[in-house]
Amino acid sequence: MADPIGIEIRNLYKIFGPTPAAYVDAVRAGMTKAELQANHGHVLGLRDINISITPGSIQVIMGLSGSGKSTLIRHINRLIDPTTGEIEIEGRNVVDMSQDELREFRRHKTAMVFQKFALLPHRTVLDNAAYGLEVQGIPEAERYRTAMRWIERVGLKGFEKNYPSQLSGGMQQRVGLARALANDAPILLMDEAYSALDPLIRYDMQTVLLDLQQEVRKTIVFITHDLDEALRIGDRIALLRDGLVIQQGSAQDIVLRPADDYVANFVQHVDRGKVLKVSSIMSPAQEGTGDAPRIDANASLAEALRQMAEARVQTLLVTAGDGRDVGTIQFDNAINAYAGGTKPAA
Amino acid sequence: MTWSTSFPQLDDSYLRDLKKVIDEAFRNFTRSYGDMIEGFFSPLQTLLIWSERLLTGTPWPIILLVVAGLAWGASRSWRIVVGSILTLVLIGLFGMWEDTMKTVSMVLAATVLSIIIGLPLGIFMARSDRFRAVLNPVLDVMQTMPSFVYLIPVVMLLGIGKVPGLIAVVIYALPPMIRLTNLGIRQVDPEVLEAADAFGSSAWQKLVKAELPLALPTIMAGINQTIMMALAMVVIASMIGVQGLGQPVLRAINNQYFTLGVFNGFAIVGIAILFDRISQAWGKRLQKHREASHG
Numbered sequence: 227m228a229d230p231i232g233i234e235i236r237n238l239y240k241i242f243g244p245t246p247a248a249y250v251d252a253v254r255a256g257m258t259k260a261e262l263q264a265n266h267g268h269v270l271g272l273r274d275i276n277i278s279i280t281p282g283s284i285q286v287i288m289g290l291s292g293s294g295k296s297t298l299i300r301h302i303n304r305l306i307d308p309t310t311g312e313i314e315i316e317g318r319n320v321v322d323m324s325q326d327e328l329r330e331f332r333r334h335k336t337a338m339v340f341q342k343f344a345l346l347p348h349r350t351v352l353d354n355a356a357y358g359l360e361v362q363g364i365p366e367a368e369r370y371r372t373a374m375r376w377i378e379r380v381g382l383k384g385f386e387k388n389y390p391s392q393l394s395g396g397m398q399q400r401v402g403l404a405r406a407l408a409n410d411a412p413i414l415l416m417d418e419a420y421s422a423l424d425p426l427i428r429y430d431m432q433t434v435l436l437d438l439q440q441e442v443r444k445t446i447v448f449i450t451h452d453l454d455e456a457l458r459i460g461d462r463i464a465l466l467r468d469g470l471v472i473q474q475g476s477a478q479d480i481v482l483r484p485a486d487d488y489v490a491n492f493v494q495h496v497d498r499g500k501v502l503k504v505s506s507i508m509s510p511a512q513e514g515t516g517d518a519p520r521i522d523a524n525a526s527l528a529e530a531l532r533q534m535a536e537a538r539v540q541t542l543l544v545t546a547g548d549g550r551d552v553g554t555i556q557f558d559n560a561i562n563a564y565a566g567g568t569k570p571a572a
Numbered sequence: 573m574t575w576s577t578s579f580p581q582l583d584d585s586y587l588r589d590l591k592k593v594i595d596e597a598f599r600n601f602t603r604s605y606g607d608m609i610e611g612f613f614s615p616l617q618t619l620l621i622w623s624e625r626l627l628t629g630t631p632w633p634i635i636l637l638v639v640a641g642l643a644w645g646a647s648r649s650w651r652i653v654v655g656s657i658l659t660l661v662l663i664g665l666f667g668m669w670e671d672t673m674k675t676v677s678m679v680l681a682a683t684v685l686s687i688i689i690g691l692p693l694g695i696f697m698a699r700s701d702r703f704r705a706v707l708n709p710v711l712d713v714m715q716t717m718p719s720f721v722y723l724i725p726v727v728m729l730l731g732i733g734k735v736p737g738l739i740a741v742v743i744y745a746l747p748p749m750i751r752l753t754n755l756g757i758r759q760v761d762p763e764v765l766e767a768a769d770a771f772g773s774s775a776w777q778k779l780v781k782a783e784l785p786l787a788l789p790t791i792m793a794g795i796n797q798t799i800m801m802a803l804a805m806v807v808i809a810s811m812i813g814v815q816g817l818g819q820p821v822l823r824a825i826n827n828q829y830f831t832l833g834v835f836n837g838f839a840i841v842g843i844a845i846l847f848d849r850i851s852q853a854w855g856k857r858l859q860k861h862r863e864a865s866h867g
Contacts, residue, residue, distance in 0.1 A: 303770055333772030344767035348785045358771040360781075409771070 230282030230445050231316050231335070231412045233302060238275040238311030240297055240469075243268030246309045259468050271297045272469045275311070279462075281412075284439060284446040286460030288453065294469040295449045299417050302447060303336045304328055315413070333362050337406035341418035343398045345390040351377060351401050352386040358409035369408075376404040380434060396427035403434070407442070416448045420455065428452075432459055453492060457481070457501045465489055478506040482563070498564055499528030507563045508544045508553035518543045523552060527564055530555055602728050613735050616685070620734045623681045627673040635673070636660060639846075647853030656850065659842040668817065668839045675806050675816030676843060678734075682741040682802040686749045687795065689742070694753020694794075695779070704754065711747040719744055719808050727812055737814030745802040752794030756787030792855035799847045803840060 241249055241262070249257070249268055259270040272294045279285045289295045300306040302313060304320055313320040315335065323331060337358060345354045352370060353360075355377050359369035377386050380400040390398050399419060406414055416435075420428045436459060439446065450456050456463050457477040465473045465480065473485035481501055484490035505523035507530075521530055521542045530542055540557040581587075627635070636657060643653040663672050697704045723740055730736040760783050768782045784791075810818025817836045824833030 305766060305769060329772045329774060331772075332770060336770070338767065338770040340763060340767055342763055344761070344763040346764060346782060346785070348788075357768075357781075361768075361771050361773050361777055405771075415770075 229412065230443050232281040233277075233279040233285075233413065233445060233447070234312070234314040235275055235277045235279075235298075235301070236312040236314065238272055238298075238301060238313065239309045240271035240294070240301070240306065241268050241309045242271050250310050270469050272301075272308075275471055277464055277471065277474065279445060279447065281445055282443045283461040284448055284459055286448045286450060286456040286463045287466055288450055288456040288460075288463055289466035290451055292468075293466040295451075295466050296417055297469075298466065299415050299447055299449050302413070302415055303332050303338065333358070333409075335411050336413045336415055337409040337411040338415040338417065339399070339402045339406045339419040341421050343390070343395075343402045343422075345398060345401055345405075347390055349389075350386065351382060351388050351390070351393070351404075354390065354401050355386075355404040355408050357405055372410075373404065373408045376408045377401075379407070379438070380404045396423050396431065399423060399431060400434075403431075407438070412444055414444045414446045416446065418449050418451065421451065428455065435459060453496060457496065465492070477501055478503060482506060494566070498566070499531065500526050502527040502563055504530050504542075504544055504555055505552075507559055508555045509559065511543075511551055511553050518554070520545050520551075521555070522547070527560060531557075531560055531564065534560070598725065598728065606729055609729050610731075610735075613730065613739070616681075616735050616738055619685070620678070620681050620738055624674060624677040627677040627680075628670060632664065632669060643846075643850050643853075646850045646857070648857070649853060652849050652853055656846045659846050663839050663842060666835055666839070668820075668836060671815070671817045671820065671836070672839055672843060675803075675818070675840070678738065678741065678806060678809075678814060678816055679799060679802045679843075679847075682738055682745055682805075683795065683799050685738070685742050686746045686798045686802075690746050690749030690794070690798070691753055691791070694750045694791075695757060695783075697750060697754040698757035707750070711750060714743055715747045719805065720811075723808075723812055732813040734814060737809040737812055740809050740812065741802050741805045741814075744805045745798045748797035748801065749791075749794045752797065753787065753791050756790030756794070757783050759790065760786045789855055789859045792851065792858060796848060796851045796855065799851065800844060803844045803847070806840065 239250055239253060240246075241253065243249075243266070246268060249262060249266060253262065253270060253273060259273075262268050262270050275298060277285070277287075287295045287298055297306060301308050301311075302315075302320070304313075304323070308321055311321065315331075320328075320331065346357065349357070352373055355373035356369040359372060364372075374386065377383060380403050382397060382400050382404065385393065385397065390401065393401070399422075402419070406416075420431050423431060432455060435446075448456075448459060457480075460477060462474065462476055463480055464471050465485075467488060473480060473489050475483075478501075480489065481493050481496055481498060484493055503523070504521055504525045504527065507527060508523070518539060518541045519533060519537045521533055521544055523544050523546050533542060534540065534557055542555045543551050544553045544555055546552045630638075639656050639660060640653050643649075643656045647653070660672075663669060693707070697707055719740060722743060723736075726736045726739055730739070764782055764786065765778065768778045773781065806814065806816055807818040807821050810816065810822045817840050820832055820836040821840075823829065824836070
């Protein structure tokens with residue numbers, strides 16, 4: 227299996243219209259999306275995007291429709307060409323690749339899962355899952371073996387001879403996932419991959435993805451408009467609005483320290499007890515709490531509150547994975563965070 | 573008030589001269605290049621002779637078996653198989669077997685030629701809006717120009733016989749093949765094509781693995797239309813020496829043989845229905861798995 231690789235997106239701009247290059251400087255100088263549209267008939271897709279994606283992490287890009295998130299993910303494998311900017315992967319700028327290089331790059335470095343599945347309806351599940359390998363020119367027996375392994379892994383064993391139209395939406399997206407994974411590319415691009423699925427199935431598929439990630443360690447870029455989904459699976463989250471990144475950070479950062487009212491509005495309905503971790507709310511260790519019950523730093527806030535209630539205490543000792551005490555969590559801080567307050571000054 | 577009742581036209585002698593000059597020029601062109609053009613089209617002669625020999629030379633029981641096999645393979649429906657055999661048996665009983673085979677061979681050759689020409693043109697038309705803008709009026713002319721009009725230059729160039737007949741039939745039958753190939757490819761779900769791109773398909777891989785298979789039902793409808801139009805053209809083509817069911821019809825018109833006309837007319841209708849049912853059933857079976865795949 228290939229080592230995970232990172233993605234550096236730098237100063238990326240995308241303007242749609244007949245002469246986009248003519249307006250880059252104006253946009254850089256601060257022309258707004260509305261101005262550009264009204265006065266020059268061009269649409270501002272993305273403005274000065276800078277995202278650094280760590281190898282082997284799940285980067286969520288979240289925004290409402292029209293925020294530019296699907297445009298952004300299509301720049302990573304250059305299904306859309308940027309107006310200006312860089313996308314650096316393994317030291318190479320994707321924007322500068324020739325058509326041949328780009329094709330090789332898409333075959334071996336990236337795989338993509340689509341919102342509406344985009345399966346080939348005239349092919350069986352097996353032939354769909356093997357598509358990427360087929361395009362690479364891998365012999366039939368070998369590509370079927372690989373595809374079959376992933377079909378089993380996503381839980382579709384026994385359906386390999388079926389056609390996509392005979393499967394439910396959730397099962398079709400499993401085929402889409404198997405097709406992407408069979409490629410064994412280090413970068414997995416998921417464009418609203420679960421948005422078309424029912425909530426329960428969506429939750430299920432998130433679990434499938436998180437389990438898989440434990441084992442395959444890919445660099446995953448995941449687009450979604452669903453905040454709960456973003457908070458659940460994202461190691462890091464970038465919030466996009468009108469083509470602009472308005473906040474980047476971990477789920478904890480975004481819930482505890484929203485950058486502006488827009489983000490605050492977004493996160494106010496989140497189940498904070500589940501999303502927030504003890505480690506985000508704890509205070510430094512204090513004297514005289516040595517006998518308090520202990521809780522893992524990665525446990526959820528809700529779990530901490532439950533333990534406090536059970537043990538009838540006001541304080542828990544927080545321990546790291548290696549058993550070391552790293553801090554304490556106080557009942558009033560925990561309740562405050564749960565009710566919507568920000569992180570207390572440490 | 574004469575100026576308002578008769579349209580002001582170009583001078584008579586001018587028009588006469590104009591027609592004369594064009595006729596003269598075309599005749600000269602024919603004289604000097606006729607042989608070359610005939611040579612260019614001679615492979616068609618080979619194709620036609622081969623396909624006619626295949627159909628008239630094969631014993632009729634084998635033809636019946638092959639048709640039954642094709643009908644079953646395409647439709648998996650006993651009704652269509654029995655209907656096809658019954659049609660051919662009736663045609664044979666009424667003494668039209670030989671002519672029918674000649675017509676079928678002509679239609680097959682015209683269809684094969686139309687596919688060979690029409691498929692790439694249709695694909696190219698789907699790729700380029702500019703090419704479509706140029707080709708569309710040409711196709712309109714091909715479909716609406718009375719066929720007798722383009723029979724004239726074809727006969728002047730190539731004389732009377734099978735090859736000019738085939739060319740006339742193809743001119744008439746080709747447009748639906750091109751148009752429906754174009755339509756079929758343009759209708760392919762752009763998301764599927766995006767997926768093909770995202771996995772690094774080359775242009776050729778995208779065409780043969782995604783576009784053509786997804787456009788196939790529409791392309792099949794084009795082939796079906798082409799066959800039907802080729803059959804309709806067979807009677808007119810008989811005026812320039814194409815043998816088959818058209819010639820008795822032509823004789824019937826000239827001599828007012830009502831029954832002869834009706835028999836041969838129905839034979840044409842019979843094989844038209846046969847071709848149509850078989851190719852449609854096949855097209856439908858191709859579509860079996862193509863219902864919207866979006867859950």
